[in-house]
Amino acid sequence: MSARPRDLTPDRSARHLFGAEMRRLREAAGMSLDALGDVLKYGRSSLHRFETAQTMVPPDLPTKLDTAFGTDGLFGKLYELARKEVHPDRYRRRMESEAQARVINEYAGHTVPGLMQTRGYARALLRVGHPHATSDEVEGLVAARLGQVQLQQH
Structure with a gap:
C-alpha cells in the first residue's frame, strides 16, 4: 500500500x-x-x-x-x-518584523547579526552553515543576505 x-x-x-x-x-x-x-x-x-x-x-x-x-x-x-525567494519560509515572519522595526536588540555572543555582516563574513558563515552548497549557491545566499541589509537601510 x-x-x-x-x-x-x-x-x-x-x-x-x-x-x-x-x-x-x-x-x-x-x-x-x-x-x-x-x-x-x-x-x-x-x-x-x-x-x-x-x-x-x-x-x-x-x-x-x-x-x-x-x-x-x-x-x-x-x-x-x-x-x-531565497529565504526559506521559516524566516519570512522574522524578516517582515525586522523590516517594520525601529530598533532591533539582539544578543549574539558568537556571531555578528545579519544586518551588520560584511560580504566576507556572511560568506564564511553561510559556507559553514551549508557545507554541501556550491559556490554559486553560497554566493546567492550572500547576495540575498546583503540585499536584505540594503532594503533595511532605505
Whole structure:
C-alpha cells in the first residue's frame, strides 16, 4: 500500500506553486514519480522534495519539465519567481518584523547579526552553515543576505 501524498500549499510561495503544478501535470499525465524520474533523469526522492517544496529546484529542471509536459515555459517562469525567494519560509515572519522595526536588540555572543555582516563574513558563515552548497549557491545566499541589509537601510 502506498503512502498518502503530502498535501501541497501552492498559495504559500512560488516554490510551493512550482511543486503543486509539477504534481498536477504529472498526475494528469498519469505518471508516477518513478516514471517522471526516468524521463527527466532525476531520482524519485528528489522529485518528491521538489513537489513538496522541501528543496529548491535546480536550474536545469524547469526546461526539462516544460519539454516533458509541453507547458511552453510555465516552469521556467515559476522558477524565476521561486529563485527570487531565497529565504526559506521559516524566516519570512522574522524578516517582515525586522523590516517594520525601529530598533532591533539582539544578543549574539558568537556571531555578528545579519544586518551588520560584511560580504566576507556572511560568506564564511553561510559556507559553514551549508557545507554541501556550491559556490554559486553560497554566493546567492550572500547576495540575498546583503540585499536584505540594503532594503533595511532605505
